[in-house]
Amino acid sequence: MKIIDLRSDTVTLPTPEMRRAMFEAEVGDDVYGEDPTVNQLEAEAAAMLGKEAALFVPTGTQGNQIAIMTHTTRGDEVIVEAESHVFYYEVGGIAALSGCQTRPLPGVRGAMDPERVSAAIRLDNIHYPRTALVCVENTHNRSGGCIVPQANIEAVAEVAHSRGVPVHMDGARVFNAAVAQQRPVAELVAPVDSVMFCLSKGLGAPVGSMLVGSRDFIAKARRNRKLLGGGMRQAGILAAAGLVALRTMVDRLAEDHENARRLAIALGAIEGLQVERETVQTNMVLVDIRDPRWDGPSLMAAMGEAGVPCNDVGPRRIRLVTHKDIAAADVPVAVERIAAVLKAGPTAASARSVYA
Numbered sequence: 001m002k003i004i005d006l007r008s009d010t011v012t013l014p015t016p017e018m019r020r021a022m023f024e025a026e027v028g029d030d031v032y033g034e035d036p037t038v039n040q041l042e043a044e045a046a047a048m049l050g051k052e053a054a055l056f057v058p059t060g061t062q063g064n065q066i067a068i069m070t071h072t073t074r075g076d077e078v079i080v081e082a083e084s085h086v087f088y089y090e091v092g093g094i095a096a097l098s099g100c101q102t103r104p105l106p107g108v109r110g111a112m113d114p115e116r117v118s119a120a121i122r123l124d125n126i127h128y129p130r131t132a133l134v135c136v137e138n139t140h141n142r143s144g145g146c147i148v149p150q151a152n153i154e155a156v157a158e159v160a161h162s163r164g165v166p167v168h169m170d171g172a173r174v175f176n177a178a179v180a181q182q183r184p185v186a187e188l189v190a191p192v193d194s195v196m197f198c199l200s201k202g203l204g205a206p207v208g209s210m211l212v213g214s215r216d217f218i219a220k221a222r223r224n225r226k227l228l229g230g231g232m233r234q235a236g237i238l239a240a241a242g243l244v245a246l247r248t249m250v251d252r253l254a255e256d257h258e259n260a261r262r263l264a265i266a267l268g269a270i271e272g273l274q275v276e277r278e279t280v281q282t283n284m285v286l287v288d289i290r291d292p293r294w295d296g297p298s299l300m301a302a303m304g305e306a307g308v309p310c311n312d313v314g315p316r317r318i319r320l321v322t323h324k325d326i327a328a329a330d331v332p333v334a335v336e337r338i339a340a341v342l343k344a345g346p347t348a349a350s351a352r353s354v355y356a
């Protein structure tokens with residue numbers, strides 16, 4: 001049985017062209033700034049995003065945490081959206097690494113109310129922490145890859161900038177947002193001061209993310225990358241795959257979006273499942289479980305056994321992610337397997353659940 005792995009777009013394998021580029025990459029010691037392939041990747045990433053400079057980092061998490069560390073000092077406050085990756089999934093790094101406290105604000109599919117952001121920015125008062133940064137996320141992971149409306153990002157950035165506060169975008173999947181809206185990625189990130197995006201997700205590179213911003217910001221970020229142990233040596237081996245990702249893998253994200261759309265329609269028609277179709281905007285499908293015999297963990301376990309692994313993202317919710325290693329023809333096969341799992345019902349093993 002061929003596994004149709006819908007857990008995440010991080011499971012994508014490097015393409016033959018990436019492996020060839022890695023094999024042939026010209027390399028040097030990047031801590032000395034001497035790796036020509038890393039330098040090329042940083043230059044191309046900065047140009048694509050319309051910013052002055054870029055930094056190659058091992059992971060998206062490190063990229064976000066370096067950005068936060070670079071924008072803040074200890075004791076500062078960072079405004080985050082309550083369901084955002086930096087707040088929810090980065091091991092408390094804002095506190096542990098930057099010594100900052102977070103101010104989570106509610107969002108609607110990732111979009112924070114600019115008026116609430118404005119009200120949350122601290123006034124100058126001896127009792128208060130300094131609001132040092134606002135973080136936005138596009139696409140928004142926990143809402144199922146929703147695109148944060150550009151007008152919202154502009155409004156939040158305007159409010160922050162008017163009070164002298166910079167804005168960082170966790171753009172792990174910002175290229176999905178750009179392709180889905182048929183807009184240049186540079187336009188999407190124009191309102192913000194720094195951006196992190198992942199090469200290792202839908203773009204298919206084996207390892208790596210980019211942090212992008214002003215020349216001065218990236219120079220400081222480079223020191224913080226070293227501090228966090230992210231100064232890599234002949235990293236051109238990895239950057240070579242990243243270059244292939246940037247040059248050849250962006251436009252095809254539209255196929256993943258189309259596959260997600262088709263998956264959402266078919267799964268929504270299965271008895272016991274429900275899909276909120278308006279949230280299926282890029283390469284993710286959130287599925288709510290209405291069949292009382294299942295919960296998120298038990299359905300996830302049963303789907304894994306049936307050759308369609310996914311992730312649970314709530315007590316009664318699973319998440320399916322499409323990517324380059326899922327072909328259009330895999331979609332009906334996956335749907336068939338999932339329908340069979342629901343029809344058969346939970347086995348003793350799959351019924352065991354952490355939420356039980």
Ligand SMILES: *Cc1c(COP(=O)(O)O)cnc(C)c1O
Nearest residue numbers: 059060061062085137141170172
């Ligand atoms: C995946 C992801 C990250 C972190 O990337 P890693 O490379 O897994 O550390 C950050 N933000 C969002 C929104 C993500 O989806």
